Amino acid sequence: MKARCPECDAEVKIPDDVIIGEIVSCPDCGQELEIVEITNGSVKVKVAEVEGEDWGE
């Protein structure tokens, strides 16, 4: 599957076994993208949340 990076418009290859909520990185600009929808072999992504000060273990 493929998606377009909302940040730089590059083509992002998405593994077939991807699940909603997973993070992929744009190979061109490095932006982290979150998988938000998978329907019939097409996938929607959005810019992932940035690390918050309360993030961690």
Added chain:
Amino acid sequence: MGGIRAMTEPQLGLIYDRVRLEEKAIMRAARKRGLRINSIDAKKICLDLTTKDSREFGHVVIQRCVSYFRGLHLAFVLKEMDIPTINSFDTSQICGDKLFATLAFIKEKIPTPRTFLAFTPEEAIKAAENLGYPSVLKPVVGSWGRLIAPLKDRESAEAILEHREQLSSPIFHIYYVQEMVTRPPRDIRAVVVGEEVVAAMHRHAASNDWRTNLARGGKAVRLEITPEFEELALKAAKAVGGGVLGVDMMEGPDGLLVHEVNSTVEFKGLSHVTDVDIAGKIVEYAIGLVKK
């Protein structure tokens, strides 16, 4: 018969805000055991608190939000719904704040680095002077070694505290100053599931950093479980209320010290140096918590 079985079959909830290796492993482990698992993205939750509709969460919840405050608030909701949660609100709260955890260790006589609390930079300097240089300034909330600063002398301590004062979040205006323990450039991470230490590793600091966090480039090294740290890890886990926990220990000059217990333990690094099915252990522990 089949219908009754279907109704009583335990249903597992997994709440996340990021699907990482750990969350995928937990989903796989549940499916492998034939369990139904509801994967819930915390960012999609819009809950009417007046109805207390708990159905979507299942009979037991594994709460794994990467955002501490998000997870903590969910843990409280689940507590009110009487749904067993890994980890419980109380455990999450104690582990999520280094000050609360330190006090839990002191209460149970668990060796832990000497620590001071202050609310102003002026008093924080006194804490550093009391402890002697170098000491360590840590945010009470936060992880992955983020913003942990060594206070090497009075001049650098004043500069770091001045910077801290400029940060807007109230979290950073609580000054938690700790002795710098003389230790090898590594620490011990033990993963506790219920009453058992299931796996452990050494975390070696990267050559360009003094912190051992894997998020800071630290390296996971296989470590066999020994009674010495096993007992201490279990005691520390119990001190914070128990559950599924990552206990961090330092090898100090006078023996082991516990400096932190992590409530949303990551095991990506550990999974590369152990054969133990940590996700499977977590799922089995979760099922054991389902109310009969």
